[in-house]
Amino acid sequence: MTKQPRLADVAKAAGVSTATASMALNDTGGSRIGRETRERVRTAAAELGYRPNTVARGLRTRRSQMIGFVGDDVATTPFAGQMIRGAHDAAREAGFLLLMVDTTGDSAETGEAIAALQERQIDGVLLATMYHQVIEVPEAIGSTPHVLLDARTAHGSSSSVVPDERGGTLGVLAELTTAGHTRIGHVTTVEQVEARRLRLATWSEHVAAYGLDPAELLAEGTGSTSPGGFAAAMRLLRRPDRPTAIFCFNDRMAMGVYRAAAELGLSIPDDLSIVSYDDQELIAPELVPGLTSAALPHYDMGQWAVRELLRRLGEPDAEPVRHLMPCPVSRRESVAGPRPFHSIPLET
């Protein structure tokens, strides 16, 4: 027990050569190895507690059973965990491990990171961004197989997976429509991110389809934060013909909208229904009443990305796939039917 057994030890114990032992353990070489021999090798390995040395194997096969995970900011967004977790689980399932690098978004850093991974002969790379983004694939990637995670290229040259923002938006809007709302406002951020663009566009279409003017129902906050949501909601809710429901860009802004409603004496959901996006663990379920929100499928995206990557390792010339991951709605208590007379007098 003092020393790791090597393949040679197993071979000797089973009375075969290392070549035979290798093939027996790896089920390789087709029908070359006899049933009985294979058994003998297997039991010998088990008895010795043999574990193959992945490094030595890698030197020979040029594969490491490791996947590089290059993130632009693993730490600051609380979502990151679920993305990593999804990728991790899918990798583990297939006998792979995740080698992590965080680049802080810096592009020189990204090049270095990819080089560091290639030095270690990772079999493929996940290029992850911590929020939905359109990016260029870094040059350094060369011919290393890769999949974009929560990001995509403009041209679709690489496989990628991003949230189906449009679907998620329609999902939460349907919650409101079903409850009887048509005057649905939107509180969003001025930051020009992909998520804003897609959620805003989808909402615009939706209200326009009801013959309403989106411009009259839109309010922008200076950032996608609670104060941003508060300020925007205050403006929106003070309008004479205020909406009976609000679709928020995300949960953080929704926090601010809740505060604005309280400030104005509007009760949720009786006077105002609210839906949102992101379904953040520490916000949506913790607000009172619970916030109905479209979930960002980070776990699923992580998992999908690894599976797609592994598939591409098998068939390197496969066409790139651009996947939209559904955003399921977490239904809570922030939605009710509109009041018969939806225009509640405001004191302020």
Next chain:
Amino acid sequence: MTKQPRLADVAKAAGVSTATASMALNDTGGSRIGRETRERVRTAAAELGYRPNTVARGLRTRRSQMIGFVGDDVATTPFAGQMIRGAHDAAREAGFLLLMVDTTGDSAETGEAIAALQERQIDGVLLATMYHQVIEVPEAIGSTPHVLLDARTAHGSSSSVVPDERGGTLGVLAELTTAGHTRIGHVTTVEQVEARRLRLATWSEHVAAYGLDPAELLAEGTGSTSPGGFAAAMRLLRRPDRPTAIFCFNDRMAMGVYRAAAELGLSIPDDLSIVSYDDQELIAPELVPGLTSAALPHYDMGQWAVRELLRRLGEPDAEPVRHLMPCPVSRRESVAGPRPFHSIPLET
């Protein structure tokens, strides 16, 4: 550019043997290599864009420049990111990469994870728990160098780093004391975790030192959640001689305490000062008013753990070190002096 150059290519280009090239690049072999030769090799390597093959090197040196990060739940706690980030940065600084495994806390899984890491010849392992815990080091670790992160053993047989819960508690209590409070209540959870034990004990000592009976100022919630904090705070604040300030077990419970205060018509901080623990990004600064809270130094702990691990790789027989990481207070607006007549009449 079509093929990665090998050390042999560099050697040939510089007109030396691979051995010389190796030593020149690694600054090894002492004064063996001439200044001029070294230069020549270096430029040749640079021109070819040579990157050493870490796998081949690892096979020879039995070192991989990788550190295993074994976590019991990377995903579900939002803190995890900062811990990983701290470890990552310290590792990167020294030319190491992090190989991540998540065990979901399962002990069979942990054994498998460690084995998978050892197969890949990681140089050392970080054993991380996602909240402060006392654990047994898994058998599987064998003689692999390791450091415990946010965890410690009962006997101190391994190097470990955990938050200084006592120091952090004294820190936030000092905020209250300085503002003039003596009747400081504590809202905690019934869950028997290390953090509860240490924070509770420290607070008890503190109020006892002022001649107060801790039992009269303590309320427990059924879990360390917002509803748990709400229920506990309601009980505590309805007592005839209610505290003028509350120290909360953590920020999530503090959220509930805020709601309870609102419910009872108590304004924060004028009628009630609040301090807390954890300093969670999405809670403490987002609450209104901002919550004064002792920060869990996850980044610093991650960083420390890697540095300690690297140190141990150098001197394997060094005495294990058990480190307490300070928890700095994030000062916000939830603390003010007590009212002259602190007993505000309550309607309820």
Next chain:
DNA sequence: TTGAAAGCGCTAACAG
């Protein structure tokens, strides 16, 4: 159906 032998790319011992 199996064994012997050659290497994957690098470092370290041993010669010069």
Next chain:
DNA sequence: CTGTTAGCGCTTTCAA
């Protein structure tokens, strides 16, 4: 000061 040589532990021809 430098070159030659022998492996690290495994997989995979090639020969039996």
